[in-house]
Structure formats: C-alpha cells, structure tokens
Amino acid sequence: MKINKPLIGTIFRILIGLVFILSAVLKYLSIEAVELFFFDHKLLPWVVTTFASRLLIAFEAIIGLMLVIGIYPKVTKILTFVSLIGFTLYLFIKPLIFDVSQENCFCFGDKIQLSDTQTIVKNIILILMAFTLSWAKAWKPKYRKYILTGLIVLVLGVSFVVKPPDFIQAKIYKHSVEINTEVFEYVKQLDNVKALNIDKGRKVVCWYGTGCRYCKRAAKKIDIIIDRHNLNKEDFVEIFGGQEKPLLEFYKESGTEPLNKAFIPVIPFINTTGGLMPVIFLLEDGEVIKLYKLTTIDEGYIVEFLTNKN
Numbered sequence: 001m002k003i004n005k006p007l008i009g010t011i012f013r014i015l016i017g018l019v020f021i022l023s024a025v026l027k028y029l030s031i032e033a034v035e036l037f038f039f040d041h042k043l044l045p046w047v048v049t050t051f052a053s054r055l056l057i058a059f060e061a062i063i064g065l066m067l068v069i070g071i072y073p074k075v076t077k078i079l080t081f082v083s084l085i086g087f088t089l090y091l092f093i094k095p096l097i098f099d100v101s102q103e104n105c106f107c108f109g110d111k112i113q114l115s116d117t118q119t120i121v122k123n124i125i126l127i128l129m130a131f132t133l134s135w136a137k138a139w140k141p142k143y144r145k146y147i148l149t150g151l152i153v154l155v156l157g158v159s160f161v162v163k164p165p166d167f168i169q170a171k172i173y174k175h176s177v178e179i180n181t182e183v184f185e186y187v188k189q190l191d192n193v194k195a196l197n198i199d200k201g202r203k204v205v206c207w208y209g210t211g212c213r214y215c216k217r218a219a220k221k222i223d224i225i226i227d228r229h230n231l232n233k234e235d236f237v238e239i240f241g242g243q244e245k246p247l248l249e250f251y252k253e254s255g256t257e258p259l260n261k262a263f264i265p266v267i268p269f270i271n272t273t274g275g276l277m278p279v280i281f282l283l284e285d286g287e288v289i290k291l292y293k294l295t296t297i298d299e300g301y302i303v304e305f306l307t308n309k310n
Contacts, residue, residue: 017067241269
C-alpha cells in the first residue's frame, strides 16, 4: 500500500498548528495566572513580564496560524522545531534553576494542567509529527506577505488590546483607590491590628478577602516581590475581613506563605475601602503614602520604599 505522504504531512501540519493555537488561546484566557507563573521565575520585573507573556502567546498563535494555513512552509518548519525543542529543553532545566511549580507547566495556562513530564511527552510527539512537515502541501497565494503581515498585526493587537497589561490598563481606566480614613483609623485601633505595629515605621498592608480570587493573585505577586528582592517579611501585614476558617484554602490556592496578619469584622473591612479588594497600603508611621489595586502594584516603588528608610 502506497503511503500518501502529502496527505499525512498536511494532516500533521494542521494538527500541530491547532495545538499551538490552543496553547496560545488557553494561555491568554488565563493570562493573569500565566503572568504570575513567569514572574515567579524571578528573571524579569513585573512590567516586563506582562509584556513578554503576551509576546510569547502571540508568537505561538502566529506559528499555529502559519501551520494551519500552510504559508511559508520552510520558515514555519524552522520556527516549529525551534519552539518545540526550546520549550522541551526549558522543561528539563527548569527544576535545576527555577523554584517554580512542576505540577503545571502552564503550556495551556491553568485551563488544562499538564505536569512537566506530561508536557515533555507531548512535545516529543509533536516533534516526531513535525518531521513530516516537508511532505505537506504548501499554500502560496500571490499576496502571502500581506496575509502574514495582517496575521501578525491582528494577533499582536488582540494580545495587547483585549486584555492589556497592567501598565496599559492603568493609563486607560480609572485605577485610583480611595479609602475612608475615619474607618481606617478605627481599624488601626483594634487590639489585634494594633499588635502588628503598623503605626511604626514603613509597612505594606495588604487588604484581602479570603474568598477573593484577585486577592489571591495579589498575595502571590507580593510574595514573589518579597522573595525576589529579599525584603523583610516583618514589613508586610495582611488584614482579612470575615472568618478565619477559609484562610488555609487562601494560602493553598495562592501558593503563598502566611505573613503577619489580623482578622477584622466585615463591616469596617468593607467600609474602609468601599468594598474594594485587594488594596495594598504603603504606610509610614501610620500615614498612608500610597494605595494600590492589583493592576497598579508598583514593584519598584515598594522595594525602594522599604529599602531606603533613611
């Protein structure tokens, strides 16, 4: 029986392309978790991480679309092998260099969770399939340069517009935070809060709800900033509203370690920030210097604030 190489190559080309597209789409749908995963590598500052995450997603999507459409087969083949081999090598060296999760490599974001080992197997299968790419039929339209340019512009545009990075969101949307200073002063006088000495020196106070998913992301971001810059954990305080029962789940889901903390009644907790959470307070001798939402947390300023105390 004669093997139909062009048909096999074309089918595998489309299948590999669909995997690349699926990977890009699922990463983008869980971009917040992906950003935190990359940030946890402690290689790049937060702003650069949010930018680089979207570039990686766009890169994968463009390769996937080129594979499915079948344009520029030689270039696409090179990009496919470089990507798959590069991602696989990263997975081999990751546990040796980076202290990050091996339970989910985030190749499909947090929507489909694959361990490093499962992803390596998946990549090897795709690499073997990619050896048939030279058999596949190519599509050579007259205006393929314009088609590729259009795809690149479209993918990059979607990557940075639909879910823009924090620094872009902060410029487009209102991200200021206002608090009720009278209620906050009352909170600071509560016995368990007073015991944390937030009125002395410079402190970062993290205002979290135990069931708030955005608070869990903020907690992870703060945790990485502390570890990345070797900051003193005693300078950080977590204030929760409500009951302590869900707290273990909060730390488990956020992947963070507990800091100095206090629980306060729900009413003053909500009234302090108008129900907004998470809120990050920068205090100097009890006076509010800065207020941040999740999307405006300024890694550089926090580090400078806590390390330059003179």
